[in-house]
Amino acid sequence: MKETLDRSAFRRSIPILAARVLPAQTGLMLKAEAMKRSIMNLPKVRSVVSDPADSNDRLVLLRVQHEADLSPEARTYLEHQNAVLTTYTLELDYDYWTADEILQAILPENLLEGSPTGFAITGHLAHLNLNDEYLPYKYIIGQVVLDKNKRIRTVVNKLNSIDTQFRFFKMELIAGEPNFIVEHHESDCRFTFDFSKVYWNSRLHTEHERLVQQFDPTDVVADVFAGVGPFAVPAAKKGCAVLANDLNPESYKWLVGDLVRASCEDGREFIRKVALGALDNPFPPYTGPKATRSQLKEKRRQQQGPPIASSTFEVTAAATSTTPSNTLQPPSRSRISHFVMNLPDSAITFLDAFRGIFNGEREKQLYLDAPMPMVHCHCFTRELEPELAKKDITERVQDRMGLGRALGGVEEDAVSLHLVRSVAPNKDMYCISFRLPREVAFEAVEA
Template sequence: MEPKLYRLPLEVRGMTSLDKEAFTQTITVPALRVPTGVLNKVVKSLKKSTIQRPGVPRVVQDKEESSDFRLVLLDPHSVSSLSSFSEAEALRSFGVAEELHYYELRLTYDNLKSEEVLEAVLPQGQDVTSAFSRVGHIAHMNLRDHQLPYKNLIGQVIMDKNPGVTCVVNKMNIIDSTYRNFKMEVLAGEENMVAKVKENGMTYEFDFSRVYWNPRLSTEHQRVVQLIKRGDTVFDVFAGVGPFAIPAARLGASVLANDLNPESYRWLQHNCKLNKVESKVRSFNLDGRAFIQGPLKQELPALLKGKASVHVVMNLPALALEFLDAFRGLLHQEPPTDENLPTVHCYGFSKDNDPDTDVVKRASCSLGFPLEDRCSVHFVRNVAPNKDMMCVRFTLPKEVLYCRGDEHTEPSEEPAPKRQKCEETTYSSL
């Protein structure tokens, strides 16, 4: 007897409002009748062949209700007959009869994986996604146009199948606003956008609908923070809610953190208190260029005379490279004898075939100074097909930072045509 493989009922195709009962059906699965004395050993040896389905037991009561035997349920997709059963020799050693039994198994919506439900519901031949980013209790999805008619069903399935998720949202447009947030639509669950997350040992709270947070950047946050030592100073130009600033302060660095978004600024201050680093972080609510030419400029001369390192973090990959021109001629006095020039970590997106060269070229253009052979480039992540996020790290050249007399006009006047071309290249890469 061939086992009836599990196939979802045809009537669920095209469903837009979730009807859990419609997914219920009974299937026939192969089973082995195993003496209870060797049950644990047999189950362990059969772990690749037993049925693996949410909420379905692998061991059930023997049909004959004998206390001396149990039925071990097998995966019907991999075991259809004794000839396809690779563990036959192991079974003989345990005294298990080489005979397949069959068990009527009732499967419900609760026993299905999210991918199975969505594949059964959405039109055949179209992409099915159950992928999402987890931000505390919020599951954040990027649905495609053909999935939108099923958005509420998709949201409900994602919430049902992922413990702890109580809200599912869909991003409605790209992140292109001044404050780096995006409009979201709640697909399922509560409309509570205040999330609490842990990253690299720190705790953050924020309104996910009003600030920028990307859970895929935790490794990058850690990588940069590990370059910072106790006593260093960090200028975080686009700080968000603090994923660079707070762990740097926890390590003992002095941090000046800035963000233009008033909500990010508020949650940054909240998270500094939450992680008990408020005494090590000074927060600002300024435009990035104003922060560089204000607080950073004021603090830098004294810091350059010290021995501790200075780091400038610029994590606004859509625009940060363009802000590098704010460093041109920032300081007007003679360079100190013992220079301690800042290390800049600047992020950018690139769609170029050679993203390393592309971001270095654009950074050089904004600075008005060639960075080739004077910087390192780190690949952060692939954001979309043919779109990479990169980090350019370099020591801020003194030729850029210091300007005297007629030198001050050279970067802003002479390279103007080249800079315009660079800006065009930058925007085409976003």
């Protein structure tokens, strides 16, 4: 195992030629057509430096070591400017080289083809997925990633095993602080969680946004497999009342938010109890978008300042939302409009839990004449043709709910299927969205 990185090995002293000129001449010289191909143009290296021999002069660094290597146009231009040619030593060190250049210099020849420096970032933490052949160099690779990315303080390598129940990756620290509690931003929300103990996948962020867009701010949303809340928290930020559940106590711990009611139980239990729970303990009514900080500040300023005729400024819904109207109060919220089920490996197998969920007297009263909730259920399929994927998924959903007919029948919206991403060459992740069939939710099932 190669464990230490010798940064001093990356020092280079390169003798070059430089043109000594007055400070006032440098601007024009840098722009001169004749000098275009002759001036030093390296990333992170300044083309003009103070002359170490006389700080009143400047040295314009040239890309050549000998005068004979200058182009004829450059030589003529320098002569006209009365520039004096002199030697200069360019000092490059570890900071100059890119991560790839450093690893190219360290790794053996047979490993130079691939790029082990690819990584994803969550908060301050970079996670790599190193192939076995790079493992003897993992600490050096980690150190280079750490050195070359200012935002990163911790570097981990994902191990090949995933926690089968809670779906998070096992990982090992390869550089930096052993601090796995990250603060990550997605959909204008801040998430704090222990990356080594919960599921998080930044590649799902468009899927999170896609579903949250479908929610109305007045909706009650039940997230059966909520994780640390990438659907739940943005939905609550929008105004939705959210019931967020996750069996992993570590996810539950971080599930917070004004309108997020968290629970930590098996998804099946959660589905069975959630409707009654929301009836027993309704959410406050939706009172309009929350005022932004600047709107609140402006409102306070107006309240404190001299009286202004009310017609001279506009009162927005947002600005009024902090003082709920005492005349027409919207109803409190207890009817669920959406179920979210992102546990693609097995979410479909939980669908039988919906059988008879609205059978109780109070649930019947609430849901019998109201629209049924939408169910958004994530799943995998090995059918890569869209039509075959749809057939495979809808059949599994119907079977699991004991539905004796095709999903999306009379009076129901069409079933929609959304391809979330391809997870392997022969495996796609989908989200199937459908309205919970009445005969399933009101089915008389034995307790």
